[in-house]
Amino acid sequence: GDSVTQMEGPVTLSEEAFLTINCTYTATGYPSLFWYVQYPGEGLQLLLKATKADDKGSNKGFEATYRKETTSFHLEKGSVQVSDSAVYFCALMLIGANNLFFGTGTRLTVIP
Amino acid sequence: NAGVMQNPRHLVRRRGQEARLRCSPMKGHSHVYWYRQLPEEGLKFMVYLQKENIIDESGMPKERFSAEFPKEGPSILRIQQVVRGDSAAYFCASSQQGGLNTEAFFGQGTRLTVV
Numbered sequence: 372g373d374s375v376t377q378m379e380g381p382v383t384l385s386e387e388a389f390l391t392i393n394c395t396y397t398a399t400g401y402p403s404l405f406w407y408v409q410y411p412g413e414g415l416q417l418l419l420k421a422t423k424a425d426d427k428g429s430n431k432g433f434e435a436t437y438r439k440e441t442t443s444f445h446l447e448k449g450s451v452q453v454s455d456s457a458v459y460f461c462a463l464m465l466i467g468a469n470n471l472f473f474g475t476g477t478r479l480t481v482i483p
Numbered sequence: 484n485a486g487v488m489q490n491p492r493h494l495v496r497r498r499g500q501e502a503r504l505r506c507s508p509m510k511g512h513s514h515v516y517w518y519r520q521l522p523e524e525g526l527k528f529m530v531y532l533q534k535e536n537i538i539d540e541s542g543m544p545k546e547r548f549s550a551e552f553p554k555e556g557p558s559i560l561r562i563q564q565v566v567r568g569d570s571a572a573y574f575c576a577s578s579q580q581g582g583l584n585t586e587a588f589f590g591q592g593t594r595l596t597v598v
Contacts, residue, residue, distance in 0.1 A: 375525065407589075412591065413591055414487060414574070414588070414589035414590045414591045415526075415576075415589035416588075417586050417587075460525065460526070462526075469516075469531040469538060469539045469581060470528035470531060470539065471526075471587070472525075472528070473518075473525035473526040474525045475525040476525060
């Protein structure tokens with residue numbers, strides 16, 4: 372079935388470190404891929420998305436590239452800040468579907 | 484423009500009681516989605532509603548769970564005769580339109596604990 376597997380956390384990094392959170396997917400069709408972020412005490416917010424192979428989504432210094440050959444959508448940021456501390460969710464949506472499939476979430480803590 | 488509002492934020496129920504979770508979508512949004520997050524798992528889709536209509540309930544348990552989105556007022560997720568396994572975080576999302584190209588905005592969630 373359709374599913375998303377993402378890197379288990381928690382992840383703790385020092386400020387200005389490089390971040391990678393791995394995400395791979397299994398899908399019967401050609402999904403669109405998303406990263407959502409949940410800051411403490413808030414709801415999930417869309418961080419970035421990519422709708423077809425080789426697309427790169429980017430926002431707030433974060434990037435992720437839709438890799439069809441490796442069925443991956445890894446999240447990266449070159450230099451994290453304390454304010455990036457949050458839970459990050461990878462998700463997919465199939466064409467014509469009404470819902471998102473989510474990964475389990477990865478908690479990131481950035482220390483000064 | 485207020486975001487998606489869910490209440491209560493935390494709800495404690497004894498086994499056998501009913502739980503009612505409310506979701507007020509963003510202004511101008513007529514599409515509502517409910518998701519459940521069990522401990523150590525990702526969010527799982529439950530149901531998709533437009534005003535007064537259930538569009539997709541493929542993720543809803545067949546018994547004890549129901550959802551509505553009336554013409555006036557918030558969307559309600561209702562769980563009858565709760566059991567310990569219903570303990571989870573329940574998230575609501577809303578969008579202006581349905582489908583892939585419309586961003587869904589999520590609420591802060593309701594954390595249900597069944598004791």
